[in-house]
Structures are given as structure tokens and as C-alpha cells.
Amino acid sequence: MTQEKVLPFIEHLVELRKRLIVIVVAVVIGMGVAWNFSTDILAFIEKPITGKTYLTEIKKSVYSEVKQRFPSIYNRYQLEKEMTTTVKDRRLNYSAPLEPFFVQCKISCIAGFIIVLPIVFYQIWLFIAPGLTFKEKRLVVPFVTASTLTFCVGALFFLIIIWPVIINFSLSYELEGLQSWFNLSAYVNFCLRLILIFGLIFELPVITLLLARLGFVSYALLARNRKYALLASSIIAAFHADLITMFVIMVPLYLMYEVSVWVAFLFGKKRAIPAAEGDAA
Secondary structure, rough: OOOOEEEEOHHHHHHHHHHHHHHHHHHHHHHHHHHHHHHHHHHHHHHHHHHHOOOHHHHHHHHHHHHOOHHHHEEEEOOHHHHHHOOOOOOOOOOOHHHHHHHHHHHHHHHHHHHHHHHHHHHHHHHHHOOOHHHHOOHHHHHHHHHHHHHHHHHHHHHHHOOOOOHHHHOOOOEEEEOOOOOOHHHHHHHHHHHHHHHOOOOOHHHHHHHHHHHHHHHHHOOOOOHHHHHHHHEEEEEOHHHHHHHHHHHHHHHHHHHHOOOHHHHHHOOOOOOHHHHHO
């Protein structure tokens, strides 16, 4: 069994700097590519403020079913008013001269980062690879592929499912004399931050899979610490001021922990049974 040479601390810093430089260059290139469709991304992010989302379609379907099965209830509560989806001409607003330009830069930066995710995860793997065995190094392709896919799934899950819920809940507070007036930077920054959070949340099973295969964590360890995972999920979600955002972060985060527990059970390194225990059995 060969002993791998332990790099001095300064060489680790040099290696880290090298990997960070490659990541930064890749993100800048990805940002240049994403700049061409950043306005389309903004239009997609802005779509829920019109009030017409998949939630309104679900509500219309439910009310139609109520109309057919329970017409008395339908007429009593005047649900026909809810059948017509009102699309309001809401717009994002900005107050600083160069605010739209900087918002476009932020959108392009996040989109460019997602585009070059395979490069980012490959550089992370190269940084930790010197401490791995030859057999463990062969996991590079599954690690990069799974990490990229799960991050993208998390980001899309937020944009398609969660983001309309948050905006729809916010718009439900509109009353006579109380009108929404979303600021461009606040609106986009809030969305981009949650995209990154949900992408990282969905990375948890992949990280657990890697650590379980390397023997650092096990099913038994994760299973008996569920209550601490729930507490940690609540603490992480508590950094967001509003209750709805806390809830939509806490629930997926803990669900990903549960998925990680079963990932460790199915794919983790099996503990070898000592000879004495085998004889006793």
C-alpha cells in the first residue's frame, strides 16, 4: 500500500488559488454567454407578478369541479368571480440610473455560473483528489454529473414551483389603497439568492453519497441525528425575515436530509463484520 505524499500547507494554498482562478475565468466566460439571454431570464422571473401562474390554473380547475359536483356551494360563495383570472399590468420599478444594468450583470453572473457548473465541480474535485485513493478518484465523472444535475433540478424546482407561490402570497395582501410596487433590485436579488440556496439544498444527497462512499458518514449516524437536522434546517431558514420564505426553505432542506439518509443506507460503504462477531453469530 503506497503512502501518498502530504502537500505542505503553502502548496495547498497555491493549488486552491489555481482552482479558484480557473473557476473565476470559467464564470466570466459563462457570464458572457448568459448575457445574450439575460433579458429572457428576467422576463421569466417577472412573470408571477402578473398574477397568472400555475396556481391560478389549479384554482380554476378546482372551482370547475366544485361547480359540477356542488352547485349550491358554488353559487353560495360566488366562486364564479374566482373563475376569471385577472392579469394586472404590474411592472418592476427602479430608482437608480444604472440599476437595470447592474441587475442584468447579476442575472448573467448567476446564469453563467450555472452554465459552467461542470467545470466548477471538476475543479473542486481536482482540489480534493490528492487525498483520495485511485479507486476513489474514478468517481469523478459520477460526482460532476450528479452535482450538476441536482443543482439544476433544485434551481428549476424553485423557479417553477416555489417562486410563484412566494409572489402569489405577497400579492394576496393587495387591498384597496394598498398596491404592490416591487423594486427591481430587491425583487431580482431575492430570487437569485433563493435560486442558489435551493441549488445547494439539492446538492446535499450528492455530498452525502460521496462522504458515505468514502466512509466518513453512515446511515446509522445520519438516522440518529434527524432531530438535529430538523433543528439545523430551522436555524438556516430563520435567517430569512418572512415566515413563508422560512417555510419553503426549511421543508425542502429537511426533505433533502431524509433523502440523504436513505442514500447513505443504499450506497454507503458497508461496515465489515469483525471475525469475533462472525464467530459469535
